[in-house]
Amino acid sequence: MSLSERVAQLRQQSLDAKPTVSAERGQLVTDFYESVDGELSAPRRRALAFQHLLSNKSICVLEGELIVGERGPAPKATPTYPEVCCHSLKDLEILDSREKVWFAVDDETRDVFRDRLIPFWTEKSLRDLIMKEMTEEWKDAYEAGIFTEFMEQRAPGHTVLDDKIYRKGFLDFQADIRCSLDQLDWLNDPAALAKKEQPEAMDICADALIWYAELHTRKAEELAASEKDPQRKQELQRIAEVCERVPAHAPRDFWEALQYYWFVHLGVITELNTWDAFNPGHLDRHLYPFYKKGLADGTLTEESARELLGCFWVKFNNQPAPPKVGVTAEESNTYTDFAQINTGGLNEDGSDGVNELTYLILDVIEEMRLVQPSSSVQLSKKNPDAFIKRAGKIIRTGFGQPSIFNADLIVQELVRQGKSVEDARAGGSSGCVEVGAFGKENYNLTGYFNMPKVLEVTLNDGVDPRTGKRIGIETGDPATFESFDDLFDAYRQQLLHFIDIKHRGNNVIERLWATHIPTPFLSLIIDDCIANGKDYHDGGARYNTSYIQGVGIGTITDAMTAIKHHVFEEKTFSMRDLLDGLASDFESDGKLQKRLLNRTPKYGNDDDYADSVMRRLFEAYFETVDGRPNTRGGKYHVNLLPTTCHIYFGSVCGASADGRKAWQPVSEGISPVQGADRHGPTAVLNSAAKMDHARTGGTLLNQKLSPGLIDGEQGLEKFAHLVRGYFRQDGHHIQFNVIDAETLRAAQAEPEMYRDLIVRVAGYSDYFCDLGKALQDEIIARTEQTEF
């Protein structure tokens, strides 16, 4: 199949659209706050701000599109959220000039920031309030790069929609609100007033979204009136009709269902700059009844469904992640906003969730080949092999999507966290790899946590060697440690110290969000905020989780393993020698680094010596974090994922005992250190599976793959076996990155960094770096040929 002409054009326009910073939202929200400041309760203020935004922002019905609505005034015109975090002129300058993830900022926009937004929001934006409340020790740890903070410039969204909008219109939600208000117990419930204010704010937001759709109806009608092309005229009339119907009422067909979701999506990402944008979750499952019905009554064909999905896909790509500032820009520097569409998995009753639409959506993912939306397959033992093989066919084209999740394990993870089995099955993965009960949970990622840095501080008795500043506690000179256990105990104490700091900071920040910037629109659509009369930020959701995302377990495992092996067991060198070597970035002893790299057991090789250290480190992290209470009535859990933070975290860490040079990236997710795994993919998966994934809320495993390795039907089968084998051992997620020619060239230049790279030679696979130059060149040429 190939793209329809319409979709091909929309896709190209989206790819060509220039990312810009738009001042529209910032101005509107500032206008509103200026007019009402101080007069309103927080929920009411936010609801009216939302209404003001939706009533006054640009309305886009663009040429050729079937699904309408843009967050900004044009595709990729990206709003800012100054009430959360106001960009400085310098930030804008950086955005406009940097090479990667660039956003154009024109003079007019700069003027608006200089003259209105910056003066108005300075010391008033939530970020400024947050920073004012943070303690010195929090700031020291934050600046040292021990952890990052997610909620300081983006709203704690991290949630996904379930199937409720396909059954109910916003008028139905308003009826639910009235019901909730009717049931208030004014005599016995001291929180009755608050429980009245929150649903009333939600009610305003529901009106606002219905009105926003109505504005699209008007725009489409206007365009239809002057449209010459009879076919387009008809389409515009249909668009007008669709926007009249949804979101006020439940959708009747496939088109209305998609448009309804898109309005909700725009509502969420206009209200606030939620992390991970927003996400329809199990799209194949939700749309399937509409798809079947449409095919049966002749209003839909496979082709028209494909075209509508293509139009829908383009909409996601038109909305880059809002540009960030400071450290957060470094840790998560991408246009991708992590809206992860789930396919497959389990139905709520536990049956196989793969249907015909699943395959159609996989076709669309392959044909669209866009970075947004992101996509995943949820693979259950109940799903057919055809499903994972279809995904494999897309993966081997080297586009990094879809990623693969273990649907059965996700249910286990969610149930362990206290969700009902049904809610767990309706859940899935979102963002990078985190799990949640879709439509019912506020699962907040609060920040990345730099494990290797904590070891570095431990090896320096609480001091950060990069700055010479004491940021940890005194746990003793490591040269005096008599055993590996002594070192491990010291590490645990430092870990506890920093997690306490992070936890305390999170508690304050969560409360600031709840009291200053509630989110009545998002609350409308996440159970049970209406019934509880409580905001999403304040514990209104049925489930409330906080995560701290551990980063660098591969690096810290190899570093700890090296110390255990060489210093305490083999006594190859002393702790003092090691510390001197690390302090000098191995300049003082060239052999030390090679010994650490090549003469030490490493995680990722199915070697119990190293893998048992990994388990111990995982358990220490788990025990330190899991079960702590958050301020929303929920608990803390762990997950292990990095986005791109492993690069930032590496840039603050000096040389480490795994042989890593100073300032180089640390390992990402739960993947082994780059180049450390030398026994092929099954060994990597077996090592990774020794971690107890069931007690996490997500782990990320990246596996490099040579383009030819899963060629042909046979290769595809073996790929499926590999994934199934990992999932049978309760692995959470795996993502395959097909190696490109550029990587192969880098491997040729720096073989020691790419010792793990396997390539298919010809009916035979071998480590790339072990091949002769001529053969390497041949493979590079072949890889280039097959690249897109």
Next chain:
Amino acid sequence: MIIIRQPQPRAPGAADGTVTTGTIFDIKKFAIHDGPGVRTTVFFKGCPLGCWLCHNPESQAFEPELMLRDGRCDRCGDCIDVCEPIAISLNETAVHIDRARCDLCGNCVDVCLPEAIEIAGRQVTPEEVMREIEKDFVYYDESDGGVTFSGGEPLSQADFLVDLLALCKARGIRTAVDTCGYLAHDIFRMVAANVDLFLYDLKIIEDCRHTEFTGYSNQSIHENLRWLADNERPVIVRFPLLPGINDDEENVGALAILVSSLSNRYPVDVLPYHKAGVDKYARLDKEHRLPELDPPTEERIEQVVRQLKEYELQVTVRGERV
């Protein structure tokens, strides 16, 4: 009477029931080209044939051999300091090893931090090998895969192989043996009883040409294959396709006639020559006689497949149906 080369090192006391050991040079995980499903391939060291185009030259000798990767050597000279027989010297790009003086003590390997020197071939017990094999059990189970004993020639270390096959059987792991077939009938029959699948190499059918290429007659190879067919043992015939050496019509036709005349219909898997082995010759200071030889073209492969199919054989190329 066939005289078969036997491996040198045998564990003392193997005959009286103590542990047999064998010499292997590699264990490869996720080997996806050595039989059905996901497999682990164990490479035995030593082969009774002497094919001069072997793609695993380190598999030929039964004794351990030193291998040197010039590209990794950083000329630090540490190996020279620990080499008692003074067999190592420096040259412009790497070290040089005087193999006549080298006593394979392994001291240089221990100190070589860039891992430029290694010894191909180590003695192991069946249990040690099993520990590695069992690690990937879950993948065998998912894929109907298992372990492949390859080499070299696994049947040349028959006692060791028999022990491994028995252990695999006891633990529910399917086995394949990749063999050249050049073995005494009694040994072959004893081992075959416990093998789930043979990957059976046929290279050249005309005996004189076979002798020229491999050093030995193929008479026993053909006899052993017939015996397998007569006894209904599962076999995949593997035909390494070497341009200019065995890809002529005459040889392909003869191979097809031989396979189609067997009492059991065996599939033929064509394995086109590839250049991956060329570098290894240099690591062993051995000469590759045809370094410029290119892999067969897709067109040539197709022609061979067509010719084989004329005999109603089931043909695959690199395991993939064609």
